[in-house]
Structures are given as C-alpha cells and as structure tokens.
Amino acid sequence: RFPLKDSKRLIQWLKAVQRDNWTPTKYSFLCSEHFTKESFSKRLEDQHRLLKPTAVPTIFPFTEKKDENQDYVKSRTEIASQILVRDGDQPREGGCEVVERTSYSDQDFMVMQGSNEMEQVTFQTETGSVTEQGEKVCGQVEEPLRRMFADNLVTKTGLQKKPERPSVDNCCESTVHAESWITDRSGVSIDDFTPPVSGACKFIGSLHSYSFSSKHTREKPSKGDTDANPMSINEVIISASGTCKLIDSLHSYCFSSRQSKSEVCCLREQVEKKNGELKLLRQKINRSDSQVKKLKEKLDELEKINFPYLNSLLSQDCETPQLNPVIEPLSWMLGTWLSDPPGDGDYPTMKPFQYLEEVHISHVGQPMLNFSFNAFHPDTRKPMHRECGFIRLKPDTNKVAFISAQNTGLVEVEEGEVNGQELSIASHSIARISFAKKPHVEQITRTFRLNSDGKLEQTVSMATTTQPMTRHLHITYKKVTP
Numbered sequence: 292r293f294p295l296k297d298s299k300r301l302i303q304w305l306k307a308v309q310r311d312n313w314t315p316t317k318y319s320f321l322c323s324e325h326f327t328k329e330s331f332s333k334r335l336e337d338q339h340r341l342l343k344p345t346a347v348p349t350i351f352p353f354t355e356k357k358d359e360n361q362d363y364v365k366s367r368t369e370i371a372s373q374i375l376v377r378d379g380d381q382p383r384e385g386g387c388e389v390v391e392r393t394s395y396s397d398q399d400f401m402v403m404q405g406s407n408e409m410e411q412v413t414f415q416t417e418t419g420s421v422t423e424q425g426e427k428v429c430g431q432v433e434e435p436l437r438r439m440f441a442d443n444l445v446t447k448t449g450l451q452k453k454p455e456r457p458s459v460d461n462c463c464e465s466t467v468h469a470e471s472w473i474t475d476r477s478g479v480s481i482d483d484f485t486p487p488v489s490g491a492c493k494f495i496g497s498l499h500s501y502s503f504s505s506k507h508t509r510e511k512p513s514k515g516d517t518d519a520n521p522m523s524i525n526e527v528i529i530s531a532s533g534t535c536k537l538i539d540s541l542h543s544y545c546f547s548s549r550q551s552k553s554e555v556c557c558l559r560e561q562v563e564k565k566n567g568e569l570k571l572l573r574q575k576i577n578r579s580d581s582q583v584k585k586l587k588e589k590l591d592e593l594e595k596i597n598f599p600y601l602n603s604l605l606s607q608d609c610e611t612p613q614l615n616p617v618i619e620p621l622s623w624m625l626g627t628w629l630s631d632p633p634g635d636g637d638y639p640t641m642k643p644f645q646y647l648e649e650v651h652i653s654h655v656g657q658p659m660l661n662f663s664f665n666a667f668h669p670d671t672r673k674p675m676h677r678e679c680g681f682i683r684l685k686p687d688t689n690k691v692a693f694i695s696a697q698n699t700g701l702v703e704v705e706e707g708e709v710n711g712q713e714l715s716i717a718s719h720s721i722a723r724i725s726f727a728k729k730p731h732v733e734q735i736t737r738t739f740r741l742n743s744d745g746k747l748e749q750t751v752s753m754a755t756t757t758q759p760m761t762r763h764l765h766i767t768y769k770k771v772t773p
C-alpha cells in the first residue's frame with residue numbers, strides 16, 4: 292500500500308511512480324517488483340516477506356526519466372508501450388497467462404486500484420467460482436471460520452450468480468513486463484498475502500490475489516470502457532472495503548488461532564514437565580513416608596523399653612480404692628518409681644554393675660501393699676532380676692512383714708519395723724527351688740527410706756554360703772506418678 296501517513300516517503304513513492312494528476316488512496320497498491328530485495332524483511336514467525344517501513348520503490352522499466360515538461364499523454368503512452376498484453380497467449384512461466392496490458396485503461400499499469408479488485412472478489416463469490424474453490428478449501432477450515440466467511444460474503448454482496456465470470460483458477464494469470472520480469476498480473480505476489488502453513492490462509496491469500504488480479508478481468512469485456520462496468524463506483528467501494536475487512540479479519544483469525552495453538556503446545560509441554568517433576572516428588576514422599584513409618588515404629592519400641600510401666604495394668608486409669616488405714620504408716624511408699632540414677636550392684640564375688648529398675652507399690656483397699664520390682668540391663672534394656680509380693684503391717688503396731696517371690700527361684704519373708712518414712716527389715720525365712728543357683732543366699736537385709744528430696748532409696752545386703760553380710764545393691768528412685 293502507498294504510505295499515506297508518511298508524507299515524506301509518500302512523496303518519494305509518487306516521484307518514483309511518475310504519475311501526474313493522480314492521488315493514491317488506501318486501496319492503491321504498488322507491485323512488489325518495483326522494490327529491491329533489500330526493501331523486504333522476513334517475518335520471524337513464518338518467514339513471510341514484509342515490506343520494510345522505510346522502503347521506497349526504485350525499480351521501474353522506464354527507459355527515460357520523466358520530464359516535467361513532457362506531454363503527459365505522451366509519457367503515459369511510452370510507459371504503456373513497454374508492456375505487452377496479449378490475450379490468449381500460452382503461459383510463459385509458472386503456467387501463467389500473458390496478457391496485453393495496452394488494453395488497460397490508462398489509469399495505471401503498475402499501480403492497482405484496490406476498490407475495483409475488491410469488488411471483483413465479491414463478484415467472483417457471487418458467480419460461484421470462489422464458492423467452488425472455497426468449498427474445497429473451507430473443508431480444511433474450522434466450521435466457525437467457514438461460516439463466518441460464507442455469511443460475510445453473502446451479506447456484503449447481495450448479488451446474483453453470474454456463471455459466465457471467470458473462476459479463481461484463472462487468478463494465476465500474470466503480467467509480463469518488457470524486461471521480462473513476471474509477477475501476478477495484479478502486481479501483487481500471492482506470497483505477500485499468504486502465510487505458508489495454514490490451509491485457511493492459503494485460501495484467504497488466494498482471495499487477495501484474485502481480488503487484485505480481477506481488474507483486468509473485469510475490464511476485458513468492456514475493452515477499456517469503464518462506463519460499461521455494471522456496478523456503480525459506490526457499490527464497488529462499499530463491497531470492496533467490506534470484503535477487504537473480512538479478508539483481514541480472516542487473516543487475523545488464522546494468525547491468532549495459530550498463535551493460540553502454539554501457546555497451547557507450549558503450555559502442554561510445561562504441564563508434562565511439571566507432571567514429571569510431580570511424579571518424582573511423589574516417589575520421594577512415598578520413600579520418606581516409609582522411612583517415617585519405620586522411625587515411628589522404632590520410637591514406639593524405645594518408648595516401651597524406657598517406660599515399660601505404661602503397658603502395665605497399674606498404669607491404667609481405674610478408680611483407686613480408699614487406702615486401708617492399717618497400712619497408712621507405709622503410704623509414703625505408694626507410687627510408681629523409676630531408678631534415678633541407675634542402681635549400683637556389687638558383691639565381693641562379682642564386678643560392680645549398674646541396673647535400671649521400675650518399682651510399683653500400690654494397694655487395692657486391702658490392709659497391705661502390693662509391690663513389684665523389675666530390673667533391666669542399663670544398655671540392652673533386657674529384663675534382669677524381678678520380684679513381687681506384699682507388705683503387711685501388724686494392726687496397731689509398726690511391725691512389718693515383707694513377703695517376696697523372686698524370678699531366681701527364691702521366696703523369702705522379711706520382717707522389721709516402720710519408723711516414720713523408713714522401713715528396715717531382715718530375712719525371717721528363705722526358701723528356694725531345688726535347682727536354685729549357688730551360692731545360696733542365707734540372710735538378707737533391706738532398708739527403704741523416703742529422702743527429703745522426695746526420692747525413695749533402697750539398700751540390700753546379703754550373706755551367702757560363701758560371703759558374710761555385705762551390701763549387694765543400692766539404688767534411689769524418683770516418683771513418676773502422683
């Protein structure tokens with residue numbers, strides 16, 4: 292199109308085309324062959340050729356420069372004489388027909404007026420020739436686009452079919468200039484309008500091409516008599532501009548559709564990539580989950596070992612019966628106790644050792660205390676010595692009986708006195724299983740004391756068949772229940 296909004300460049304163009312008394316309109320087009328290759332750039336997205344905004348036409352077949360004083364008619368005749376238009380000639384190149392340009396009106400031979408060509412598109416549509424071609428191509432076009440195309444053309448034209456009009460198949464007719472350069476005879480290459488990939492765009496491009504090539508076709512029957520044109524100039528302008536807008540909207544629809552498709556593809560790739568990352572993360576989470584599960588199991592196990600009393604019946608919440616007053620002097624012994632620090636064990640016959648111990652001393656309303664002592668290895672947490680039994684008080688006295696059964700096969704009764712918060716007892720009778728390990732214990736003494744810091748302290752001494760009375764155990768406990 293002529294650069295109507297760029298006055299400086301418009302002047303350069305007008306000088307170059309050397310036409311007198313002629314004003315270009317927005318429907319005026321100049322053939323791309325008048326521009327050097329450098330005047331074009333390629334559109335990045337589809338390599339489509341675009342005229343640079345600074346381009347000025349320089350290639351013209353004029354043999355002499357136009358002189359301001361030359362006769363206008365003479366000048367035009369000379370120019371026109373360089374173009375041979377030979378109706379009916381066989382195609383010279385690319386299957387294109389050679390036409391005699393001298394049969395044109397003298398309006399132009401290199402500048403094409405858009406309005407008439409646009410009208411021709413409308414006209415071709417009415418005649419059915421575009422419709423035939425269109426239907427073929429429209430099969431490739433999406434339904435909404437096809438419908439829009441059909442609706443617009445019918446609405447804009449409002450004309451009857453004229454089957455004698457040429458079909459779009461003829462739109463490949465070309466103009467051969469004297470210098471033998473060949474273009475579409477409208478002077479506008481199909482490439483200028485046709486994006487290379489889309490079937491719809493090819494179709495739209497052919498409409499453009501056909502539109503610009505139609506001037507000659509329309510004027511041929513009248514042999515230059517423009518008054519014989521069956522359409523008024525207003526009709527031509529209205530239908531042409533409408534069709535032109537339609538074609539442009541079809542193009543922009545195609546481009547935006549293609550752009551959207553490429554965006555969708557791009558987004559789809561991103562989604563697939565994210566899905567892959569998500570899958571990896573899920574696998575990691577699953578692995579972490581199983582690790583957490585294993586760690587939790589281990590922790591549970593450790594907690595059980597650390598706090599074995601939690602599994603015992605005594606730890607369960609049940610209503611505690613009222614303390615029997617008989618055993619009230621021993622009430623300071625009640626509770627669950629844990630060694631703190633670990634107990635010390637020694638004896639002349641063995642290496643000193645340490646142990647953990649959990650003690651439960653309770654009552655069930657009876658005139659006695661129930662007890663259990665459960666020792667564990669400090670490192671392995673394996674159970675060691677265990678004993679359980681009862682502590683009784685002779686009513687109305689401070690005399691205490693301590694009855695114990697031990698996992699070593701020893702059963703014993705110790706008796707003594709409770710004084711304040713201290714209980715001292717000594718073995719009264721000892722029995723054992725027949726296969727008890729030797730050396731057998733012959734005497735046992737114990738002391739329980741509640742210290743001022745709230746800790747319970749126990750000391751055990753014993754005499755065996757080999758050793759006199761000697762301390763075997765010493766341990767303090769902290770209370771772990773109220």
Ligand code: HEM
Nearest residue numbers: 636640641644646666675676729730731732735751753755
């Ligand atoms: C009143 C309760 C206990 C009595 C009567 C008792 C008695 C004995 C006797 C007679 C021996 C053998 C001593 C020797 O070989 O000369 C012994 C050894 C031992 N006792 Fe005790 N004991 C008692 C409590 C405990 C407790 C609570 C532990 C803590 C874990 C313990 C740990 C040991 C150990 C490690 C040995 C040495 C290894 C063994 O012979 O098994 N004893 N005890």
